[in-house]
Amino acid sequence: MQIISTRSEAIEATSAEAVLRGLAPDGGLYCPRSLSDMGVDYKQLLDMDFEAMAARLLCALLPSFSLEEMEELVHRAYAGKFETADVTPTVPVGEDTVLELFRGPTGAFKDVALSILPHLLTAAREKCHQKEDILILTATSGDTGKAAMAGFEDVPGTGIIVFYPQGGVSPVQRLQMVTQPGKNVQACAVMGNFDDAQTGVKKAFGDLSGAAALKEKGLVLSSANSINLGRLAPQTVYYFKAYGDLVRRGQIQVGDLVDFVVPTGNFGDILAGFFAKQMGLPIGKLVCASNQNDVLTDFLRTGVYDRNRPFFRTCSPSMDILISSNLERMLYLCCEDTQLIAHLMEELKQTGRYDVPAGLLIKLKRLFFAASCDDEQTKKTIGRVFRKTGYLCDPHTAVAFEAARQYKAACPDHHPVVILSTASPYKFPAAVAEGLGLCCEGDEFAHMEAIENHTGRPIPPFLGNLRQMPPLHEDVIPLSDMERYILEEARL
Numbered sequence: 001m002q003i004i005s006t007r008s009e010a011i012e013a014t015s016a017e018a019v020l021r022g023l024a025p026d027g028g029l030y031c032p033r034s035l036s037d038m039g040v041d042y043k044q045l046l047d048m049d050f051e052a053m054a055a056r057l058l059c060a061l062l063p064s065f066s067l068e069e070m071e072e073l074v075h076r077a078y079a080g081k082f083e084t085a086d087v088t089p090t091v092p093v094g095e096d097t098v099l100e101l102f103r104g105p106t107g108a109f110k111d112v113a114l115s116i117l118p119h120l121l122t123a124a125r126e127k128c129h130q131k132e133d134i135l136i137l138t139a140t141s142g143d144t145g146k147a148a149m150a151g152f153e154d155v156p157g158t159g160i161i162v163f164y165p166q167g168g169v170s171p172v173q174r175l176q177m178v179t180q181p182g183k184n185v186q187a188c189a190v191m192g193n194f195d196d197a198q199t200g201v202k203k204a205f206g207d208l209s210g211a212a213a214l215k216e217k218g219l220v221l222s223s224a225n226s227i228n229l230g231r232l233a234p235q236t237v238y239y240f241k242a243y244g245d246l247v248r249r250g251q252i253q254v255g256d257l258v259d260f261v262v263p264t265g266n267f268g269d270i271l272a273g274f275f276a277k278q279m280g281l282p283i284g285k286l287v288c289a290s291n292q293n294d295v296l297t298d299f300l301r302t303g304v305y306d307r308n309r310p311f312f313r314t315c316s317p318s319m320d321i322l323i324s325s326n327l328e329r330m331l332y333l334c335c336e337d338t339q340l341i342a343h344l345m346e347e348l349k350q351t352g353r354y355d356v357p358a359g360l361l362i363k364l365k366r367l368f369f370a371a372s373c374d375d376e377q378t379k380k381t382i383g384r385v386f387r388k389t390g391y392l393c394d395p396h397t398a399v400a401f402e403a404a405r406q407y408k409a410a411c412p413d414h415h416p417v418v419i420l421s422t423a424s425p426y427k428f429p430a431a432v433a434e435g436l437g438l439c440c441e442g443d444e445f446a447h448m449e450a451i452e453n454h455t456g457r458p459i460p461p462f463l464g465n466l467r468q469m470p471p472l473h474e475d476v477i478p479l480s481d482m483e484r485y486i487l488e489e490a491r492l
């Protein structure tokens, strides 16, 4: 399988190189040229357990690794690390199915990919005979940061710096990051929003990759964001896993189409769904669910991507994003025209907007349905879903529940619907308590207790215990200081 940059066919990489580097040298994203000829037969995967399924799919997407190597990496990443042995359980809720992706060590769907990424990276480093240590730079809208810090904690030969928007993550998300131990991990607030942080990280890649200061320290840069193919590939697994669950429960026959509703920010999770579809899994529509930052909803309806609009801080902060990086891969895979992608991305950089050709928009509309909702609807949905079904969901998942409602109303001939649940409700206790109509005084932990008393769902200990943990990372810097910070503060 050939992997190229979305912006130039001349830039090629093996899958190990793509994982190791994170971002292509021209600023594009590493992407498989084609996903349909990988020799994956989904029917043979459906009866396998999560680990066996993951090893096969990851091996197809990252063929630098043999099946034996991948089985070993998968086992090290997942065995005993998640609440349930099947890693990503599915739960019938009303007439739909919820795919729970938050049963990992930090309560976020990012755990699925970030549990294995450190193992993939260190294995890729060996495969490529790279001597330098790896410095991971990551921008986070809240969840990637903690999941990546936990994944890389004390992994030899790696260090990680996480940049998060000051005031732009939930208080619990912030506490999770600033209390994370490990001598090679750091979190730093930047004075800007997520888009600023992500742009700063991408710029640092460009400016620092060949920098003498890094060479002297024996460091090369990589990324734990979903711009890294090694982040994306593990996310395809749970689409297959969920499909297998539906077959096992007799809700569908093998071959029936299933629709997936995905709370979306950087377009990584939903792109993994598209990967799964291209690899042969019978997926009908992918529903792109956005909060009030509805740049993707508009784009998928009109073909015009325009980030020149107000930025809202919402109660689903991990989706407060106006520049969805992975859309670039989606567009490339739909048109296979790297020149067009390079042109569109340059326009986005210069003017903040672009417009795709009509033929491309038609393809996108066939694949996706887009819907969005504001904070008020989100909180109402948390209450409505709990009252109607007894299911407790976080605000990001609530956005998906509301998008599913809009989708089913607009498309009565829809297929069975799977809603991706991306975070533990206890990461966003203030919004969840409000949605449930619990009026309570006090801090995040008081809200957690009120929710637990009302719903009977236990507070995950790793969130409840945050109250007692000392803060370890309290730096706050202006955006203009990111590169200096990286050069001076990096610890391995």
Ligand SMILES: *Cc1c(COP(=O)(O)O)cnc(C)c1O
Pocket (backbone or CB within 6 Å): 108, 109, 110, 142, 143, 144, 226, 263, 264, 265, 266, 267, 268, 269, 270, 318, 319, 396, 422, 423
């Ligand atoms: C990151 C995140 C999302 C968005 O996923 P993308 O891959 O960025 O589209 C949704 N919900 C939660 C809770 C997240 O942490």
